[in-house]
């Protein structure tokens with residue numbers, strides 16, 4: 091990664107919610123640059139405002155201060171691929187219908203969008219489950235649907251908000267490996283949110299650590315280790331301790 | 342999945358419940374705890390039922406005539422309530438303008454029990470078909486609207502957001518997300534509406550009618566024929582149960598994702 095092209099700049103993002111019990115300041119002056127095709131991890135403790143930040147990035151919420159600048163112009167709705175925290179897939183749609191939805195609302199004809207959806211269903215390893223409905227899938231499979239669905243937007247920016255938070259440890263490790271494989275096959279700019287320190291180090295090209303109250307950027311780390319990374323290697327553990335010393339994550 | 346054995350046990354329990362219920366009733370009358378002039382035993386009700394299928398005595402029409410009269414009445418009013426009430430509730434849930442415009446009126450109409458409409462309806466429309474259709478319509482309309490409205494309101498905001506990030510229009514969000522997500526609630530409303538229309542029918546017919554199951558029951562009381570009353574009641578009960586079962590089948594077909 092010699093020359094890094096800026097893809098997204100979050101500039102001094104602040105967010106204050108006005109509630110019945112008064113103003114709550116969640117984000118304060120959060121500035122993050124995202125480079126093209128990098129796997130950026132945003133690491134922060136629970137309730138620190140990660141989802142709020144992603145919603146602002148996605149245009150679902152407006153910041154009370156600062157701005158988000160996209161190098162290629164502000165994307166319209168539908169131009170970002172988003173994997174939501176927990177698996178919010180449509181219970182009444184089967185796997186295929188879930189994955190093709192983003193193309194469907196854009197009015198793409200059935201044959202074209204099915205072909206493209208199939209590509210991503212295969213990519214996340216759900217071939218053969220196209221007709222299954224979410225109730226018939228395990229948690230890990232549902233999350234794969236969420237990932238395939240986000241990829242099927244054909245967006246070059248992927249936002250993933252704690253996609254593996256609800257999975258058991260075993261499935262989680264599997265999915266981490268999987269998501270890197272997919273990313274290497276289909277390079278895109280990935281913004282991956284997590285509150286799990288090991289997950290951050292295992293996945294990230296760069297790690298942005300959030301903390302404080304209200305939340306701001308605390309530090310940036312670059313895990314200089316080849317992939318696949320080893321959870322028990324010395325470098326891994328050293329970095330883990332370094333970040334742990336600098337956080338208010340409950341560990 | 343339920344195993345075969347468990348299925349059989351469940352069926353057996355249901356049958357046992359019915360057998361005990363009717364058994365106790367039969368015994369209570371046979372052994373003289375209750376006079377058979379006041380309450381007919383099930384055996385008598387069954388023979389009265391069979392006889393009444395073809396016999397017009399004592400009040401002037403066969404059970405089938407009464408039944409069809411009631412059934413057509415309830416069904417037409419119920420269908421009208423579903424066809425108007427469900428879309429109305431869905432729109433009220435989705436679009437603020439509808440909500441603001443209609444909710445105040447609806448909130449006033451809602452607490453009025455359907456039978457409280459009977460006097461005014463009789464004054465305005467007489468005791469003919471249209472008046473009764475209206476009363477049953479009101480009874481069925483309210484649950485259709487409420488449940489459809491709630492179904493939309495309870496749609497997960499994240500599911501809405503997902504569609505929004507795909508660039509879906511408001512109309513697409515309404516039709517592709519909010520409506521499917523509220524279907525189960527809608528069905529609950531329709532089922533309540535069915536029950537409400539069926540029971541209101543009887544009330545309407547008992548007060549003002551020249552035929553129908555409610556009328557038959559009312560005549561049974563005047564002629565002191567408990568068997569006729571009970572035939573009417575059981576016909577109502579069984580039809581209601583059958584209709585609600587059919588509706589359940591339809592729901593499983595249209596909205597199968599909630600069921601295993």
Ligand SMILES: Nc1ncnc2c1ncn2[C@@H]1O[C@H](COP(=O)(O)OP(=O)(O)OP(=O)(O)O)[C@@H](O)[C@H]1O
Nearest residue numbers: 107109114116135136137138139140141142143285
């Ligand atoms: N619409 C809102 N109105 C008021 N407060 C809000 C609103 N949305 C979020 N918050 C507050 O912002 C804070 C951060 O919420 P957010 O969901 O972004 O946290 P998070 O970092 O994603 O947490 P988690 O790790 O549990 O997902 C919370 O304290 C929450 O109560």
Ligand SMILES: [Mg+2]
Nearest residue numbers: 140141175252
């Ligand atoms: Mg969150």
